Amino acid sequence: MENLNTDxxxxxxxxxxxxxxxxxxxxxxVTAESGAGPPPQTLVAxxxxxxxCSVDVEELPEFHLxxxxxxxxxxxxxxxxxxxLPPPPPCDNQYQNNNINLIHQMSHDQQQHANWDNNGYQDFxxxxxNSSTTPDLLSLLHLPRCSLPQSMLPNSFSDFMSSSSAAAxxxxxxxxxxxxxxxxxxxxxxxxxxxVEDQIQMDGFDNGVIEFSSGGNNRKGRGSGKSRTxxxxxxxxxxxxxxxxxxxxxxxxxxxxxxxxxxxxxxxYIKELLRTIEDLKxxxxxxxxxxxxxxxxxxxxxxxxEQEGDNVVYRPKSEVEQSCFNNNKALRCSWLRRKSKVxxxxxxxxxxEVTIKVVQKKKINCLLFTxxxxxxxxxxxxxxxxxxxGEHYSFLFNTKICEGSxxxxxxxxxxxxxxxxxxxxxxxxxxxx
Amino acid sequence: MGGGNKFQEPVKINRRRQVRKEKEEDEVNESxxxxxxxxxxxRREKLHGRLMALRSHVPTVTNMTKASIVEDAxxxxxxxxxxxxxxxxxxxEMEETPLEIYEQQTVHTIKPEVEAIDxxxxxxKTGIEENVQFCKIGKRxxxxxxxxxxxxxxxxxxxxxxCLLGFEIIDITLAxxxxxxxxxxxxxxxxxxxxxxxxxxQQTKDFLLEVMRSNP
Numbered sequence: 146m147e148n149l150n151t152d153x154x155x156x157x158x159x160x161x162x163x164x165x166x167x168x169x170x171x172x173x174x175v176t177a178e179s180g181a182g183p184p185p186q187t188l189v190a191x192x193x194x195x196x197x198c199s200v201d202v203e204e205l206p207e208f209h210l211x212x213x214x215x216x217x218x219x220x221x222x223x224x225x226x227x228x229x230l231p232p233p234p235p236c237d238n239q240y241q242n243n244n245i246n247l248i249h250q251m252s253h254d255q256q257q258h259a260n261w262d263n264n265g266y267q268d269f270x271x272x273x274x275n276s277s278t279t280p281d282l283l284s285l286l287h288l289p290r291c292s293l294p295q296s297m298l299p300n301s302f303s304d305f306m307s308s309s310s311a312a313a314x315x316x317x318x319x320x321x322x323x324x325x326x327x328x329x330x331x332x333x334x335x336x337x338x339x340x341v342e343d344q345i346q347m348d349g350f351d352n353g354v355i356e357f358s359s360g361g362n363n364r365k366g367r368g369s370g371k372s373r374t375x376x377x378x379x380x381x382x383x384x385x386x387x388x389x390x391x392x393x394x395x396x397x398x399x400x401x402x403x404x405x406x407x408x409x410x411x412x413x414y415i416k417e418l419l420r421t422i423e424d425l426k427x428x429x430x431x432x433x434x435x436x437x438x439x440x441x442x443x444x445x446x447x448x449x450x451e452q453e454g455d456n457v458v459y460r461p462k463s464e465v466e467q468s469c470f471n472n473n474k475a476l477r478c479s480w481l482r483r484k485s486k487v488x489x490x491x492x493x494x495x496x497x498e499v500t501i502k503v504v505q506k507k508k509i510n511c512l513l514f515t516x517x518x519x520x521x522x523x524x525x526x527x528x529x530x531x532x533x534x535g536e537h538y539s540f541l542f543n544t545k546i547c548e549g550s551x552x553x554x555x556x557x558x559x560x561x562x563x564x565x566x567x568x569x570x571x572x573x574x575x576x577x578x
Numbered sequence: 579m580g581g582g583n584k585f586q587e588p589v590k591i592n593r594r595r596q597v598r599k600e601k602e603e604d605e606v607n608e609s610x611x612x613x614x615x616x617x618x619x620x621r622r623e624k625l626h627g628r629l630m631a632l633r634s635h636v637p638t639v640t641n642m643t644k645a646s647i648v649e650d651a652x653x654x655x656x657x658x659x660x661x662x663x664x665x666x667x668x669x670x671e672m673e674e675t676p677l678e679i680y681e682q683q684t685v686h687t688i689k690p691e692v693e694a695i696d697x698x699x700x701x702x703k704t705g706i707e708e709n710v711q712f713c714k715i716g717k718r719x720x721x722x723x724x725x726x727x728x729x730x731x732x733x734x735x736x737x738x739x740x741c742l743l744g745f746e747i748i749d750i751t752l753a754x755x756x757x758x759x760x761x762x763x764x765x766x767x768x769x770x771x772x773x774x775x776x777x778x779x780q781q782t783k784d785f786l787l788e789v790m791r792s793n794p
């Protein structure tokens with residue numbers, strides 16, 4: 146990255162030619178301010194400076210690269226003064242007008258962000274061809290500091306004053322050159338960039354990068370530093386790693402500790418949660434519907450008089466009933482899996498049939514405990530198969546949900562898992578029976 | 579980083595040799611190079627791919643950075659868990675309303691009896707008879723097969739009897755059909771419990787039959 150930048154390094158003639166090509170509001174500013182005493186700070190589109198300089202957006206890449214060009218460390222927070230500009234010189238260049246708008250916007254932003262000491266990425270909209278869109282985008286941007294070498298100024302002024310043509314083509318080469326800069330930064334998590342910036346910051350210079358701000362998303366990702374909570378890249382990384390352990394604590398079956406598998410398990414868990422929610426919703430609605438229906442048809446056993454007393458908190462409206470009816474037709478479907486070091490429980494529900502698979506390392510009579518749990522959950526056994534395989538017990542249960550029972554997949558799995566795990570842990574090592 | 583390594587991706591066999599070669603070439607140019615470049619790259623890509631997949635499942639509201647993907651996932655999971663909690667609470671509430679209890683009392687007491695009668699009749703219809711077979715197949719191993727009427731909790735009872743007798747299940751199959759249940763299993767006497775010879779097949783058989791017939 147540094148290499149790329151140095152390609153831009155200050156070449157007076159180059160810059161001059163750039164200035165000539167670009168019509169910039171700066172010329173207007175410059176003329177107004179050149180007579181001022183202490184050099185007022187002016188806002189320049191795409192750059193901030195605490196010296197009286199007008200710089201094009203395209204200038205900036207050049208600047209970051211060569212810290213030695215910045216003789217002035219500026220420790221003052223960025224301050225921008227909008228100089229009351231004289232009305233722009235008559236020019237039908239839309240670009241100039243836009244730039245002036247930009248200046249105002251930037252100053253406004255600037256006053257909001259007083260401290261731009263470090264690491265400001267300049268996300269600048271290319272003020273060239275798309276200048277019509279720039280005001281909106283720029284209002285999102287923070288402006289970093291940039292100080293131009295004094296030596297540049299005289300050249301720039303004269304050049305600006307002489308130029309009046311609209312900028313167009315010259316932007317492109319530089320713009321393209323910026324791209325690799327951006328991607329490499331992103332790959333390295335801006336670490337190198339920050340290093341450079343830190344160095345430059347001490348020189349009072351800011352590393353700005355010109356990029357098309359794509360809705361502000363990239364900007365936030367790349368514009369770290371004091372604009373966020375973490376002052377250093379290392380802390381940011383540490384915080385990021387902590388988040389992974391948070392994630393791990395959320396999922397029910399944490400196995401490996403490496404980031405990739407944590408993320409994989411999180412994805413599965415999210416899917417599982419969504420399925421569980423669907424399942425539960427369906428159950429709730431079925432209950433409502435069933436209740437409504439049972440009220441209507443009266444009681445089994447003929448004790449109908451008593452029923453009228455308990456009344457209807459849940460009188461469903463017709464729409465609800467309709468949706469319940471529809472849901473009753475839909476096949477209920479849900480599955481999930483719980484896993485621990487010694488046990489694995491897999492539960493699948495289709496309609497009213499539940500298939501449960503239990504695998505456990507051979508130590509206790511897990512079949513006994515599982516069947517007890519299944520009885521508790523009112524699951525009607527249809528078929529069981531399994532036995533010892535090597536060091537494990539593996540059993541598969543096909544069951545049916547009794548009518549009126551409202552079990553759901555995660556409930557079944559959690560209960561079975563809990564019981565079986567507990568018994569395993571509590572068992573005497575020698576003889577679990 | 580390591581632009582010259584592009585060419586070694588398709589060739590995996592000579593990867594190590596090539597890496598070393600490239601290393602020598604690039605040592606001069608690069609300052610950051612890990613010894614297992616390919617593995618490291620794959621690891622990074624794997625993580626990156628999974629993070630993208632995670633991102634696609636989560637309705638993020640913030641940035642696209644890795645950190646915010648993870649943070650958004652955390653909040654999203656928290657939300658989902660809350661929803662699940664609410665729904666389960668609601669479900670349990672609905673179960674406990676007086677209406678439900680009443681229903682349970684009437685419906686559930688009636689049902690099993692009705693069903694039991696049906697089952698017995700079905701069994702008779704299809705000619706299935708209650709039966710217990712038990713025999714020795716090894717030094718400490720036995721085989722058994724039980725055909726009986728299907729009643730709620732009968733399998734649990736069977737398991738408890740097995741445990742009581744000190745039998746360890748080697749394999750087991752249970753099937754139901756027409757109101758009957760058939761359990762077929764190979765069992766083994768637990769080690770150290772008693773000698774296989776002391777188990778009397780006939781006695782065990784009778785005991786099992788009695789247990790299976792009895793009502794809880």
